[in-house]
Amino acid sequence: MICQRCQNEASVHLTERVGGKRQELHLCAGCARKAGLVLPESAPDLGLESVVQSLIVQNVGELVGELAELACPDCGTRYMDYRTDGRLGCPQDYRVFSKGLLPSLQRFHGATRHVGKTARLRPAAVHRLRLRSQLREAVAREDYEAAARLRDQIRLKDTHA
Known part of the structure; x- marks a missing residue:
């Protein structure tokens, strides 16, 4: 033209x-x-990565960059895993990912404060989740001796539970 x-x-x-x-x-x-x-001042960047990033920012908000780096210390679930699967790994995730979860909870439930029954605390379950997370990390870094030790600890906890 x-x-x-x-x-x-x-x-x-x-x-x-x-x-x-x-x-x-x-x-x-x-x-x-x-x-x-x-x-x-410049033409928009139409590369696939920038288009996807702009869609995420539009639909999720600016917190994604900060939240994308977070992972639960107990179960190893990452915030982006939650965003793709829609599942959390353990109760600790609600505290770890609170900045990203609170807007969604407000939108879904109309409130961010829980009213009703709560699960009883089970320290053994939290410890078992932590051991399983450490086991995954040991296998990922190919430290099979540590992985075998952790596997045995998990089995021992399962037999005594």
Whole structure:
């Protein structure tokens, strides 16, 4: 397209309906600025990663960057795992991911404070979750001796539970 004012290449294209008729205006960046339009300094980045990131920010908010780095110390669940699966790993996740969960809880339930029954605390279960998380980490770093020791501890806890 060619600018309708100066015959340079048009980079701004406006379409509007006036009285039921469609009117198009094609301008170069210089003529668009002279007409009072505010233009971005650079073209938008349309790479897949930037498009996905902008969609996440629009739908989840700015907290994602901060929350994406978080992982539960007990069960190893990451916030982004929760965002993709919709499942939390343990009760500790509610505290660890509170910044990201509170807006969702408010939207779903109309409140962020729990009213009703609560699970009884079981320290042995929390310890077992911590051991399983350590076992996954040991296997991931290929420390099989530590993994075998942790496996045995978990089995011992399971037989005494």
